[in-house]
Each structure stands twice: as structure tokens, then as C-alpha cells.
Amino acid sequence: MDIKYDYEAIVIGSGFGGSINTCRLAKKWPGKVMLLERGKRYPMGSFPRSPRGMANNFWNLLPEKRNRPKNIADKETHGMFDIRNFEHIDALVGAGLGGGSLIYANVFLQPPDEVFDQSWPETSKKEALQPYYAVSKKVLGARPVPQGDDPRRQVIRTGLFQEFAKADGRESQLLDINVFFGNDFDNPTDIGVQEKNRYGALQTSCVYCAECDLGCNTQSKNSLDLNYLHVAETRYNAAIKTEVLGEKIVPLDAQGNENFAASGEFGYRVYWQDLNDGHAQHSAVTRRVVVSAGTLGSNELLMRCRDVYKTLPNISQKLGQHFSGNGDFLSFVIDGDKPADPNYGPVITQGTDYNLFKNFNRDHAFILEDASYPNFAAWYTEGLKPGFSHFSAFIRTAKMAIARFMQGITNGQIGYAFNELLKGDLSYTSSVLLCMGIDKSNGVMELNDDGFLHVKWPYKDSMSLYQTILDMGNRFKEWSGGKAFIPLPNWLWPMKSNITVHSLGGCRLANDPAEGVTSAAVDTFGQVFGYTGLYVADGALLPTAVGANPVATICALSERVAEGITGIKPDADL
Structure with a gap:
């Protein structure tokens, strides 16, 4: 065998799983790891805020045949917000270097023990993941919003939601959030002051602008480009390509030729499109591949390789099963008689428990989190x-x-x-109610007639959860004196369509291919059954909804994938 490998590893996608694996694998093989990311880089101050900039900040590729809002689907744009319309559920995912970390609400929260039921193999249960939770939490700088006498650190809606929790007989707590308040956890840096973080990236102590979900222009959010990816590129010389779209994975034989019957022991050729060069196709040869394109992207890429290109025909037929929206449900209480000030502070500061962490009830378990939106949103x-x-x-x-x-x-x-x-x-005096919980995790992802991903969501099966959330929202309205309680309009009859920002599942971890798509064995954790050196590391691995914000669990699983590949126990020094 005399195969010339371009890379030891190619990682597809730069969300939490992709960034973690790019960093960890580049430490093992400096200069020999490449990351492919479809989105752009977003340096400090580059996230659009003007009406025109915001209108062009959506993702759409004209060659693709997907269901999107019409005014997005009319032109090709390489923006940050990727909106997908599916059957009874829509999904929002992020495109950019750092993936969903660019637009998520920062919460780092471990699920309760009860979430890890028989669907979770022993190696992926909470107790087994504790070392990986701990490391990723430290890297991402998770901590509660600082308290103190400075009036600028007072977030009014935090107190409002805490008061409602007490009135509703529930427990509320400040949540750990991946936001930069300075390097000293005991003494936060003054608001707006800049300093380099522990990894050498310049950040600003949070300015409380409520713009976390639109991209943080002050780099106060601990997004992945400021930690894992920063270290991978600057310390370990990872090759990071942006605005390139991973397209196809082909196994090689002992001579280095493409062979659809091969099982990966001799590596792979990975194809991608250069989106800034007329979608021109390029490729490279690698010993191993980590697919981390997010739940929707990873499932679609593997399905297309199995069913369209026929390059990976032996992937389990369980691929695409057990889709979950993590019980996401967004609603609003309008014009109450108590101040809420939803235009100030980090997007989420606290969580109120509803049978998730205490008195667990799988049919009704969710967490209520305060949410904010930026001042300019009402005008735009x-x-x-x-x-x-x-x-x-x-x-x-x-x-x-x-x-x-x-x-x-x-x-x-x-x-x-x-x-x-x-x-x-x-x-x-209006409040944004962000809920997530334990849905039935029984959606199905499959390719449509044009070969692109489609999701079927049996929303009726999770109605016990949704109705419990709606009942809570109405109680919040009555308690706060609100004029109206408004779920997202697409939830109304006859559409009955929800929206999720936490798509999960489809490449479920399991002990054998009859139960899932990826291996839960310690030495091959996350490896696709039937293919050596082909891994998944993102939310697609999760066997079920976790109820809590899933970032912490995705990180823990992805750190475990990286450890299995490299043989190196992770630490927070990177």
C-alpha cells in the first residue's frame, strides 16, 4: 500500500462537534487536519445590523431544491441563518465558522439523570460523560451572569421570571452561560472592556446588548471561533476552509482508488464545492473523516452518500430515525403590568424547572427560560x-x-x-417565553424526490408536552397582567407547525447497527457502523431529546469521540 494522504483527518462542519474534533485532532496531527465549513468567517463587528444586511443574512443555494420561505428562496445567499420548512416543524440552523455557536443563547446545562434512559448506551450516559462535561464547560467559560451592585448588571426580566416561578410553585435558578465577563470568574471585568481570553483571542466583557442570537459584534459570546477553533488554527496549524460545502465521501481501496465496496480501512476521498467559485468541485484524500455538519447536514450528507451517490451503501437503515426538536416552543406575553425589559442583557439568564429536574415527568417535562431580543428588532x-x-x-x-x-x-x-x-x-412590559423539553423524539428524516432532506414530525404525539407549555404561558399572562399570550403564529390551526433551533438525532449511538447508526463502544465511539475511520460528532448522535439546552451534551459526546480517535484525554488547556 502506497497511498499519499493529504490529511490525517478531514472534519466537515464547524459547530460544537466539528470545532472540538478539529482542535483535538489537530493537536494529535499538527498541520494535517482540514476543516470544511460552508459559511463565512465573522470577525469582530462583522455581523450585519442594517435592514439590507439582515435581509441578505440568510442561507440559500439556488442549485438546492428545499422548502424555504419564498423571499429567501429567490436568490443565492451565503448568510448565517438557514431556515428549513418541513412537515409540522421548521428548523433554524447556523452557517458560519463556529456553526450554531454564533447564534445560540449560550446556555451550558447538563440534563437530569432520568433523561438517559434505556435508549442511551452505558458509555454515553450522564455518569460516563462527566469528565467531558467538565472539560468543555471550562473551555467555553460557562458561568452565571454576574451579580453585584452595578446597576448595569441588573437584568429586570431575570427577577420577573424568578417571581413568576415562585408564584407558580416552581424553582428558578441562574444558568451557566458561555459569555465572556472577563478571565477572572470572581471579579468580572468592567462592562465593555477588552482583553484576550485564556486562548489568546480578543474578547469584550459583555455589554448586555441582547444581540446574542444575531451574532455578537463585540465578541462577548464565547463562540467556537474564539476557543477551540482559534487554538486549532493558530497553535496546531489546522487548515480551515470557509464557504466550501462538503458534498461526498468515497472510501478507497488498498491502491488508493475509489471503491464503493470498501469499508474505510484505507481512507477516503472527500469532495466539496467552492461556493465562491461557481460551485467548482475539489477533493482531498484523508485517513479519516469526522462528519459534524449539524443534525440536518450530517444526516443528509450520509443519506446522499448511501442512497444517491451509492458511495457508502452499508450505512444502517436506522439513519434518519428518532429526530427530535428537543421540545422547543417559543411564545410571547404582550403588554403586562410588570416590567420585563426584554431588550437588555444576555439572551438567557435563568431557568424555571417544570418536572424536568425535580419530580421528573417524561410527558410534561420542560424548562422555561427568559429570553430577550435586541432593541432594533421592533423597528426592523x-x-x-x-x-x-x-x-x-x-x-x-x-x-x-x-x-x-x-x-x-x-x-x-x-x-x-x-x-x-x-x-x-x-x-x-412584554416577555419572551423560551421553553424546551422532552418531546417524543420520533420524527423521521428522509430524502425527498430531489435528494434533499425532509423531516416528518408527528406533533400530535408530543401534544402532552406542548399543552403543558401552553397552560404555563396562559398562567404567566394572567399573573403578569398581559394583554395577550401569543405562541408563534405558525402554531395556530390549521398549520400546527412548530419551530426548533435544536434539531437532534438520526445518527443515534448504539451498541449494534440494529439499534442505531454509530458505535457506542469506547474505542470506536461515534464511528459509523460498517465503516472504519468515519465518525459523526454533533447533535445527530443523541438518542433522544435531553430537555435541557443540548450544547453541553453535544460537547461531552464530541469530546469523547475525539478521545477515541486520538487516544488523548482532553483537558481545558487545549
Whole structure:
């Protein structure tokens, strides 16, 4: 055998699993690991905020035939927000160097023990994952929002949600969030002051702008490009390619030729498209591949290799099974009589437990988290074109504010009208309720007739969870004196379509291929059954919903995948 390998490993996708594995594998093989990321780099200050910039910050490739909102699907854009429309569920995923970490809400939270039921092999249960939870938590700098006497650190909605929890007979706690408040955990750096983090990347002590979910222009969010990826590139010379789309994985034979019957022991040729060069195709040869394109991307890539290109025909037929939206449910309580100020602070600060961590009830278990949106959202959303149903609640809020202002003018109460507008009472007293919980994890991912991923979500099977969340939302409205409780409009009849930002499953960890797609054995953890050196490391590995924000568990599993590949126990020094 005399195969010339371009790389020891190629990683496809730079979300949590891809970034962790790029860093860990590059430490083992410096200069011999390549990362392929479809999205752009986003250096400090580069996330768009203008109406035009925001309108162009969605993801769409014209050669692909996917269901998206019409005004997104009309042109090719390589933006950060990738919105997919499926059957009874829509999904939002991030595209960019750092994947979903660029737009997630920062929470690092271990699920309760009860989540890890018989669907989870012993090697992937909570107790076995503790060392990996601990390491990734330290790397990501997870900590609660600092408390203190500085009035700028007072987040009003935190107290509001804590008061509601008490009134509703529930427990609330500050959550660990991956946000930079300085390197000293005991003495936070002053708001807005810049310093290099422990890995040498420049960050800003959080400015409380509530823009976490749109990309942090001050680099106050501990996104992956500022830790794992930063170290992989600057310390271990990982080759990071952006705006390239992983397309096909082909196993090689002993002579280095492509052989669809091979099982990976001689490596793979990986093909990708250069999105800035007319989708021109390129390829490289590698000993091993880590697929970390996110749940939707990883399932689709492996399905296309199995069923369209026929290059990986032996992947388990369990591929695509057990899809979960992690019980995500977003809703709004409009115009209460208690201040909420949802335009200030990190996007999430606290969590209220509803039968998830205490008195676990699988049919009704969820967590309620406070959420925020940036100040400019109320102004921009009024001018958005029809079709952005997920912004409709904000549009209603803006319209109500304008109506109140106009009513004051027509009644001759101009001073009152301007006062109401300047105070922003409507937004100031409205709350964003972000919930996630234990759904049934029984969705199905499959390829449509054009060869692109489609998800079928049997929402009725998870109605006990959704109804429990709706009941809580109505209680919140009554308690806060809100004028309306509004789930996302696409939840209303006859659509009954939810939206998730936590797509999970499809490449389930298991003890054998009759139960799942990837190996749960310690020495081959995350390896695709039937293929040596082909791994999955992202949310697709999760056997079920976890109820809690899934980032911590994805990180722990991905650290375990990397340890199995490299043989090196992970540490937080990277």
C-alpha cells in the first residue's frame, strides 16, 4: 500500500462537534487536519445590523431544491441563518465558522439523570460523560451572569421570571452561560472592556446588548471561533476552509482508488464545492473523516452518500430515525403590568424547572427560560416582507406600539403619545417565553424526490408536552397582567407547525447497527457502523431529546469521540 494522504483527518462542519474534533485532532496531527465549513468567517463587528444586511443574512443555494420561505428562496445567499420548512416543524440552523455557536443563547446545562434512559448506551450516559462535561464547560467559560451592585448588571426580566416561578410553585435558578465577563470568574471585568481570553483571542466583557442570537459584534459570546477553533488554527496549524460545502465521501481501496465496496480501512476521498467559485468541485484524500455538519447536514450528507451517490451503501437503515426538536416552543406575553425589559442583557439568564429536574415527568417535562431580543428588532420587523412567520409576534408588537402612538395623536394627547413611544412601554412590559423539553423524539428524516432532506414530525404525539407549555404561558399572562399570550403564529390551526433551533438525532449511538447508526463502544465511539475511520460528532448522535439546552451534551459526546480517535484525554488547556 502506497497511498499519499493529504490529511490525517478531514472534519466537515464547524459547530460544537466539528470545532472540538478539529482542535483535538489537530493537536494529535499538527498541520494535517482540514476543516470544511460552508459559511463565512465573522470577525469582530462583522455581523450585519442594517435592514439590507439582515435581509441578505440568510442561507440559500439556488442549485438546492428545499422548502424555504419564498423571499429567501429567490436568490443565492451565503448568510448565517438557514431556515428549513418541513412537515409540522421548521428548523433554524447556523452557517458560519463556529456553526450554531454564533447564534445560540449560550446556555451550558447538563440534563437530569432520568433523561438517559434505556435508549442511551452505558458509555454515553450522564455518569460516563462527566469528565467531558467538565472539560468543555471550562473551555467555553460557562458561568452565571454576574451579580453585584452595578446597576448595569441588573437584568429586570431575570427577577420577573424568578417571581413568576415562585408564584407558580416552581424553582428558578441562574444558568451557566458561555459569555465572556472577563478571565477572572470572581471579579468580572468592567462592562465593555477588552482583553484576550485564556486562548489568546480578543474578547469584550459583555455589554448586555441582547444581540446574542444575531451574532455578537463585540465578541462577548464565547463562540467556537474564539476557543477551540482559534487554538486549532493558530497553535496546531489546522487548515480551515470557509464557504466550501462538503458534498461526498468515497472510501478507497488498498491502491488508493475509489471503491464503493470498501469499508474505510484505507481512507477516503472527500469532495466539496467552492461556493465562491461557481460551485467548482475539489477533493482531498484523508485517513479519516469526522462528519459534524449539524443534525440536518450530517444526516443528509450520509443519506446522499448511501442512497444517491451509492458511495457508502452499508450505512444502517436506522439513519434518519428518532429526530427530535428537543421540545422547543417559543411564545410571547404582550403588554403586562410588570416590567420585563426584554431588550437588555444576555439572551438567557435563568431557568424555571417544570418536572424536568425535580419530580421528573417524561410527558410534561420542560424548562422555561427568559429570553430577550435586541432593541432594533421592533423597528426592523415592521418593514420585513411577508413570509417571515417567525417574526410575526414582533410585528404585532410593533404595530400595537404604533397604534397606541397614533391614538394619542388623534385624541389630541400628543405629549402622552410621544411619552409612551419614548418609554417603549409595550416592549418594556412584554416577555419572551423560551421553553424546551422532552418531546417524543420520533420524527423521521428522509430524502425527498430531489435528494434533499425532509423531516416528518408527528406533533400530535408530543401534544402532552406542548399543552403543558401552553397552560404555563396562559398562567404567566394572567399573573403578569398581559394583554395577550401569543405562541408563534405558525402554531395556530390549521398549520400546527412548530419551530426548533435544536434539531437532534438520526445518527443515534448504539451498541449494534440494529439499534442505531454509530458505535457506542469506547474505542470506536461515534464511528459509523460498517465503516472504519468515519465518525459523526454533533447533535445527530443523541438518542433522544435531553430537555435541557443540548450544547453541553453535544460537547461531552464530541469530546469523547475525539478521545477515541486520538487516544488523548482532553483537558481545558487545549
